[in-house]
Amino acid sequence: MSQIPSESRSEIPRGQIPAEVLEVCARLRERGHRAWIVGGCVRDLLRGLDVNDWDICTSAKPEETRRAFKKVIPTGIAHGTVTVLWKGHAFEVTTLRGEGAYSDGRRPDEVFFVDDIREDLARRDFTVNAIAYDPVSETVEDPFGGQADLDAGLLRAVGVPAERFAEDGLRILRGARFVATLEMTLEPSTLDAFAGALDTYAKVSRERIREEWLKAFKARLPSRAFRVMRDTGILARTCPLLDALVGVDHDGADAFEVALAAVDLAAGPMPRLAALLHAVGRARDPGPHYGAVSADLLEGWMRDYRFSNDERRLVTHLVRHHRLLRAPSAPAPRGGAPEANFDGTAPLADVWGDWRAWTDVDVRRLLQRVDPSHAPELFALTRVVLLGQGASVDGLDALVARVEAQMRARPPLRVRDLAINGQDVMAALGGGGRAVGEILEQALDAVVLDPARNEREALLALVGELAAARRAP
Secondary structure, eight states, rough: OOOOSSSEOOOOGGGGSSHHHHHHHHHHHTTTTOOEEETTTHHHHHTOOOOOOEEEEESSSSHHHHHHOEEEEEEEGGGGEEEEETTTTTEEEOOEEEEOOOOSSOOOOOOOEOOOHHHHHHTBBGGGGGGGETTTEEEETTOOHHHHHHHHHHOOOOOOHHHHHHHHTTTHHHHHHHHHHSEEEOOOOHHHHTGGGGGHTTSSSHHHHHHHHHHTTTTTHHHHHHHHHHTTTTHHHHHHHHHHHTOOOOOOOHHHHHHHHHHHHSSSSSHHHHHHHHTTTTTTTTSHHHHHHHHHHHHHHHHHTTTHHHHHHHHHHHHGGGGGGTTTTTTSSSSOOOOBBBBBSSSSHHHHHGGOOHHHHHHHHHHHHHHHHGGGHHHHHHHHHHHHHTOOTTTTHHHHHHHHHHHHHOOOGGGGGSSSSSHHHHHTTTTHHHHHHHHHHHHHHHHHHOOOGGOHHHHHHOOOOOOOHHHHO
């Protein structure tokens, strides 16, 4: 691709750049250096978006930058970066630099300082991220045609794509993510270079991969990123559990397509992760218990990719239990016997064919099975999965309201909520043992059926009857 003139007047909205950023650049110019804002902040200014992070590069060497400001932290001085503290803000200011070879496919073997902004831009990943703006002279440096690509909606690697991706394997994952977050299309030669970079991608740390997934979830349609990942082989290297869902039946739909539809409909990073991965057990267990299989598989995968304990618990909890809520008039699941109702008396397909038929007891049984604090996320996951399948969600809102009403009433749902305890049961039995727990569970069943029975005297009478029944010949 031919280069456009490297420096030109720009339509960048200078008024949207914070005064503190302008002042840092002006201070460097006063000391005889040039300074530019660069990368994603320029790209987003051109797109008319709000910018939160401002990257500044300069012709000043790190020591010269330190002398220009009173408060400077040498955060990455070996790579030319210092943090300038200015009027209550912290700005990373990096000396123009070039890079040597990337022997490990993750970081350059050497970094050296340069004088030409175009050399600095040449080491960046995509043309839309290789634009620099000098707010003092109000000129833009765009030697690789990033503005034209931005206008055309094309994501193009800087220079030779294979060379850029060989330098840092994460760049192909970033490319997939940008397809979603920037809503762009990969330029053909850039797309073609993805496959050749998969071995380099395999060297990328799992923490960096996890962060790219989380950034992809901020897109309006995260599915765009994951479709690129699947089509280019990235997904098979990252999450083969999800990749294996292509072509797998999901109640009459393609499981991978349902996952993509669901992730777009969900809201928030962990709910979106749960929506994307809710059916990864389908490839191994096509029956009704795939939620539990999926949750068990995700335990290990999320540990490997360094998700926090709280994130892992939430996602696996949602995935494990989302099938407790069946679609109205859903057929009995294939691949095994129907799931039992909460009390074990009937299959879900018979009792829960219509959410409007649920009783308050059914609702309380549900809240016994799940963490009530995560009930809203559970209902949301059920909704997006059903919508992703093209199924109806008529009646679900009414059921959600019923659940919320029960939660406000705070019915007894756990043994610890009973008006009696193990000591009371031991007194009735005349001893301890396993029977104590069994009788407490029976007492809990009774008060779940009728919360009004959770009175001490009534429960002591019930415990006495249950203990007597055990002593009877």
